[in-house]
Each structure stands twice: as C-alpha cells, then as structure tokens.
Amino acid sequence: MSRLPDPASLVRGTGLPKSSHLQRVLVSELARLAQATPTAPPVRGPLEGPGPFELALRREAAARGGAVIAEYKQASPSLGPFAAGTPLQAQLQAYRDGGAAAFSILAEPAYFRGAAAHLTAAAEFGLPRLYKGFVISEAQLAEAESCGAEAVLLIVRVLKGHTAAFAEAARQRGLEALVELHDLTEVPHAQEARARMVGINARDLSTFTLGEPTAAPLRKAFPDAVLVRESGLATPEDAQTSLRAGFEAVLIGEALMRSPDPKGFLERVFADLRQEAR
Numbered sequence: 660m661s662r663l664p665d666p667a668s669l670v671r672g673t674g675l676p677k678s679s680h681l682q683r684v685l686v687s688e689l690a691r692l693a694q695a696t697p698t699a700p701p702v703r704g705p706l707e708g709p710g711p712f713e714l715a716l717r718r719e720a721a722a723r724g725g726a727v728i729a730e731y732k733q734a735s736p737s738l739g740p741f742a743a744g745t746p747l748q749a750q751l752q753a754y755r756d757g758g759a760a761a762f763s764i765l766a767e768p769a770y771f772r773g774a775a776a777h778l779t780a781a782a783e784f785g786l787p788r789l790y791k792g793f794v795i796s797e798a799q800l801a802e803a804e805s806c807g808a809e810a811v812l813l814i815v816r817v818l819k820g821h822t823a824a825f826a827e828a829a830r831q832r833g834l835e836a837l838v839e840l841h842d843l844t845e846v847p848h849a850q851e852a853r854a855r856m857v858g859i860n861a862r863d864l865s866t867f868t869l870g871e872p873t874a875a876p877l878r879k880a881f882p883d884a885v886l887v888r889e890s891g892l893a894t895p896e897d898a899q900t901s902l903r904a905g906f907e908a909v910l911i912g913e914a915l916m917r918s919p920d921p922k923g924f925l926e927r928v929f930a931d932l933r934q935e936a937r
C-alpha cells in the first residue's frame with residue numbers, strides 16, 4: 660500500500676475556516692472513520708491505463724459531443740435536504756435512459772445523505788460509478804472498492820501535495836481517480852498525480868461563489884486528460900455551453916435531482932450536440 664498521511668493531520672492542515680462547509684464535512688468524515696472497521700487490503704488488481712469510467716466518458720463525448728456524469732445526492736451542506744427520499748432506482752434509471760455516461764453517487768452520510776450501499780445498488784444499471792466522497796484515508800478507498808465503484812473523487816484543495824499518493828493508492832485498488840481542482844494554482848498536484856480525468860469545480864468550496872472556469876488553460880496543462888466541468892449547471896443549455904467550450908464532460912447534481920423530468924433534462928443536453936458532433 661502507498662504511504663498516505665494521517666487523516667487527522669490532513670484535515671487539520673486544510674487551511675479552511677472551521678465553519679466552512681467543506682471543513683465541517685471533513686471533520687465529520689474523520690469521526691465516521693474512527694468508528695469504522697479495520698481497512699480491508701486491496702482485492703482487485705492494480706489498474707493499468709484507462710479504466711471503464713474514463714473510457715465511458717471518452718466514448719460518449721466522441722459519439723454525442725459531450726458526456727454527462729449524473730449525480731445522485733439528496734442533500735448538501737449548503738442547501739440541506741433538497742431532494743430527500745428521491746428513490747434511487749427510479750432516478751438512476753432516468754439518468755441511464757436519458758443518456759448519462761456515468762453516475763456520481765454520494766457516499767458521505769452526514770451532510771449529503773449518501774451511502775456506500777447506494778453505489779452497490781447502482782451496479783444493476785451497468786454504468787460506471789464515481790464514489791463521490793471526501794477521501795482522506797485508505798479506509799474510504801477500501802469502501803469505494805468494496806461497493807464496486809469504478810472511480811473515486813480526489814479533491815486537491817484537501818489532499819494538496821498528497822494527491823499523487825492517493826491517486827496511486829486508488830490505482831492499486833483498481834480505482835480510477837477524478838482529480839478535482841478549484842483553480843489553476845492546484846494544477847501541479849494533479850500533474851504529479853498523473854491525472855487522466857481532471858475536474859474543475861466551478862463552486863469555490865471555501866466561499867461558495869460560482870465561477871466560470873474555462874477549458875483552455877486546463878487543456879494546455881493536461882493535453883491528454885478528460886476534462887470535466889463540475890457544479891452549478893442549472894439547465895441543459897448551461898451544460899451544452901460547457902461542452903461546446905472544450906470540456907469533454909460535465910457533472911450535474913442538484914439540477915437533475917430537482918428536475919421533475921431528469922431523463923428529458925439529459926435528452927435536451929444532447930439534442931443539438933449530437934448534430935454538431937456529426
């Protein structure tokens with residue numbers, strides 16, 4: 660196993676205000692991990708080259724002009740429970756029928772009402788699954804592996820200079836990494852991690868303001884990676900704008916969870932893109 664830092668020192672060293680949403684989530688995860696069973700050793704073989712999550716994004720981006728990672732979350736720290744009780748199976752079915760390339764499924768229980776069991780239950784839909792959590796320990800990678808996730812989210816704002824070690828630990832468990840940045844100062848950590856999928860979160864997780872990230876500087880820094888725009892996409896047109904602007908994929912959560920017709924929402928994302936991709 661790779662040498663990973665002590666999760667408590669990682670959480671102490673984020674530099675985020677104690678009251679910030681992200682810091683509160685991390686502290687909560689630390690408490691949950693303290694109660695967890697001993698970390699299981701890797702079972703899957705190590706990952707060499709691209710995995711099924713990346714391949715699905717590349718395939719759908721080539722075929723449709725863009726790929727969507729459709730997120731299942733019932734709550735968030737900033738909004739509280741905005742989609743509590745939304746049936747998992749019906750929502751994921753709508754995502755698949757609407758043309759999603761992959762799922763992002765919240766695993767964090769306290770603030771997002773997520774569960775690793777949701778990832779296990781999503782297996783029947785046959786789309787690759789992102790373990791959407793706040794990874795600070797090997798135990799969470801073990802949880803992601805055991806619930807069948809294909810990929811994990813690694814947040815550079817949290818992991819900083821340890822991002823590469825976490826990406827390697829994930830690979831050793833057969834897990835792909837979506838490495839999430841918030842600004843370009845974080846690029847070197849993702850490069851060191853040899854990130855094949857790079858997400859840029861438009862939501863500043865310290866201030867919660869939404870920015871408008873551009874793909875061009877990321878493309879320069881990661882010529883061969885799949886670029887994913889995350890957060891704050893409220894309409895199908897917003898998603899199309901990002902996909903036309905150089906991102907191969909978008910990650911959409913709240914808007915899909917609030918939509919009365921998530922399948923129709925996704926179909927509208929692809930409607931014009933498909934013609935443009937021809």
Ligand SMILES: O=C(O)c1ccccc1NCC(=O)[C@H](O)[C@H](O)COP(=O)(O)O
Nearest residue numbers: 680681735736737889890891911912913
């Ligand atoms: O959204 C929050 O309140 C939050 C708080 C602390 C850490 C992360 C948080 N959100 C995670 C995300 O950024 C989103 O789940 C994801 O990118 C999807 O965004 P959206 O489409 O805006 O739901």
